[in-house]
Amino acid sequence: MNRLARETSPYLLQHADNPVDWYPWGEEAFAEARRRDVPALLSIGYSTCHWCHVMAHESFENPETAARMNANFVCIKVDREERPDVDSVYMTATQLMTGQGGWPMTVFLTPDRKPFYAGTYFPPEDRYGMPGFRRLLASVAHAWQEDREKVQGNAQALSEHVREASRPRRSAEDLPEGFLQRGVENLRRVYDADLGGFGRAPKFPAPTTLDFLLTRPDGRDMALHTLRQMGRGGIYDQLGGGFHRYSVDERWLVPHFEKMLYDNAQLTRTLLRAWQYTEDPEFARLTRETLAYLEREMLGPLGGFYSAQDADTNGVEGLTFTWTREEIHAVLGEGPDADLALRVYGVTGEGNFEDPHRPDAGRRNVLHAPTPPAELARDLGEDPARLQDRLDTARMHLLEVRATRPQPGTDDKVLTSWNGLALAAFAEAARVLGDAHYLNIAVGNAEFVREQLRLPDGTLRHTFKDGEARVEGLLEDHALYALGLISLYQASGDLGYLEWARELWNVVRRDFWDGEAGVFHSTGGRAETLLTRQAQGFDSAVLSGNAAAALLGLWISRYFGDEEAERLARATIRSYADDMLAAAGGFGGLWQAAAFLEAPHVEVALIGTPKERAPLERVLGRFPLPFAALAPAEYGEGLPVLEGRPGNGTAYVCVGHTCDLPTQDPQGLAEQLRRLG
Structure with a gap:
């Protein structure tokens, strides 16, 4: 057993029996590298990664290879899901050095944490056009001993490139004319009109892009066709519900079989919105089956959702x-x-x-x-x-x-950010489909996070496993969980959840906003100092931190009249505008924020007891209102949209400063909502 036996991450524990003398990420490892005057070998992966398992079996479980690693390096294992900040910094280095990235990631560092050589999977012997891992170990060890000055020069240069690549480049002060339309047009250029999706194989679900397209009449057809094709393909688990990670072919037929919480949580909301736009029962069926899968296989006994299942x-x-x-x-x-x-x-x-x-x-x-x-x-x-x-x-x-x-194995650690996505999925399903069971699951998740992951100062921890919350909360944790809480407020009418979301917004604004750069950093001021402090606008598989923060700021602005929140959201979108136009498919979250920014200010208040509101809420759930401030409440107080308004089961629909007549008639409410378009 090595030092990883003391960790809680399932991925690190998978390597606790390796003959490699693994260290977890931390100062102890780098102090040992300085003491021995050797480089660090950083290996980053995650528990459901197929090629991570392959490299572990071929190299890390091999006594001869492990002996070479131990003799010449201090070896460090990182779970990318537990430490996405570490992963992101060294993934940038890997991409700069090789032109591509992926996992397992293999990076050689100086004892002061600067990268000087990087790659992904390495076979044990030379093949696939790649050097064998044992030969690579020997080459790096020799360079460190015999050509130290050149190695350190490479490390310094690569570190500067990483810092430069991580530095946000601000765009023009104003968004260009026809910005949203140009985004849709750019997506249509890479759209597969026959099979759905974007680009060629492998094809990924891209829920954030689909969500944006659903809000656009000029792009909705792309989202609906893609969702239908995915739902009929092998990427969807036709028996058990839920989506696999991606399709290895263009037809959505053969998937990479791992299942991720973030894919299924995000796609659930996408399917719900597709159902609202079309009333196609297939979208409702896929939604319910995916939620059933998440409840059956991914929901822990304390109310938190697990991270992933193996391929x-x-x-x-x-x-x-x-x-x-x-x-x-x-x-x-x-x-x-x-x-x-x-x-x-x-x-x-x-x-x-x-x-x-x-x-x-x-x-x-x-x-x-x-x-x-x-x-x-x-x-x-x-x-x-x-x-x-x-x-x-x-x-x-x-x-x-x-x-x-x-x-398949299940990675049963709980990540706050991904649980925010699941919270939003169950809460929105409860509201749209009128199913109280989903609401109970959402409420249970919020109680779990409040009890286990929230600190007394209002900040959140990033991960929970075996009764222990660890790792300073990141931007994604605070912003994504706050967005989930807004959905829970809209489904429950409990203003406490909206107030909690505002508390998290205040953390986001205080700890992550960089006014000079015009972006939100991924890590807060109290987090560990890494090679650089990054800001993520590109959606990888999950809504990016800056997209989540911008959307959160816009919601806080709509509900509380917070002008600064809207200003920060607008500045964030402007900072990434050029990148969004250059690579529209990678910025679905920020495209959603841009659409939100341009959308009319719509408010729908439903005031009365839950029983009095129920007929109106059933009507409201049928209408797609992605950017409307929905405000259910028992009494006319607590928010500007509610103040002074009588209840008893009354609906108030307003656009800007103009309101329809109050109504207690579900049909009358339906007609008012229909006129919103």
Whole structure:
């Protein structure tokens, strides 16, 4: 056992039995590097990363390789999800040095934490056009001993490049004419009109971009078509619900099988909005199935959501999720129900997937649903409801049997930022679908975070595992959780959640805003000092910290009349405007903020007891109002939009400074909302 045995991160604990003398990130490791006068070898990954497992098995579990690592380096392991700030800094270095990035990330550092050589996965021996890891270790150790001055010069130069690349470049003072329209046009240039999505394989879900497009009449078709294609593909778990990480092909057929909390939480809200715009029951079905998956497999006993599930089972990618014809027949028999399942899910004897690293596992089928059940019912001349019942029964039996198989590992650490996304998903589903069960889950999550991750000064910790909250909260933690609390207020009418969101906004403004640069930094002033203090505007897989902060500022402005909050949001969008136009697909969150900034100021207050509000809330849930300040409350007090207004189940719809007549009639409210467009 090495020092990682004392950690709580599941990823670090996976390496606690390695013969490598791993250190966790911290001063102890770098002090040891200085004492021994050797470089640090920094290895960054995460628990559900397939190639991280491969490199661990090939190199870190190999006694000979481990001996070379221990002899010439101080070896440091980092969970990128636990320390996204460390990951981001050294990922920038890796991308600058190699032109690409990814995990596992392998970076060699001087004892003062400056990078001088970087890469991602390295095979044990020379192959794939890459140097073998053992040869690389020998080369770096030799350079450190024999050419120290050059190594240190490279480290200094690369560190300066990292700082320069991390420095925000402010755009023009005003957003250009037709800014939002140009963003949509740029996205359409890379849109796949046949198969949905953007660009070529691999294809990622891109929920933040889809959310922006849903708000735009000139771009909504791209989002809706993409969501429909994804929902029919293998990227969606046709039996268990929820989305896998990405599709390795253009057709959304074969996924990379890991499942992430952030993908499923964000896509749930996207699907809800798609349902509001279309009333297509398929979007509601996908929403409910994804939420059921999150509750069943990702919700911990204390109310926090786990982070991720692995792609591999017993070392074979997708083994839990894939099927053969014979396995389908073994569950459903030889009759028409099995034939229906085989046809609906596209199962063939040849299969459509094979793990290239485990050909011994054979060819199997990723289940997908290329033909919608209603269309299939027409082809078969069968009643659609009857066919759907048969399919639902078959799906239930297949899922029950799948649950008895070995399951992929679950990373059960709780991340505050990603839990903010899940909080928003369940809260918004409760409001839109009118399901109190979802609201109970959302409230439970907020209680968990308040009790376990909130400090007395109002700041948040980043991660929770085994009863311990760790790591200074980042911008993403405070901003994303605050956005979730706003959704919870809109669903519950409890003003306490909105006040908590404002408390977190005050932390964001105080600890993360850089007025000179016009952006929010990813780390606060009390966080560990790294090579540089970065500001993230680009959405990786999750809404970026600056996008989340800008959206939060706009909500605080709408609800509380906070002009400074809107000013900071506007300045943030301006700072990234040039980048947004240059790479529209990477800034969906900031495009949402820009659309919010230009949207009319819409307020909808519903005042009365929960019972009195219920008929009005059912109507309100059907309408897509992504930028409206929804204000449910029992009494006309606590917010400017509520002050002095009578209740008893009354709705007030206002645009700017003009309000419709108050109404207690659900049909009257529907007509007022319809006129909003």
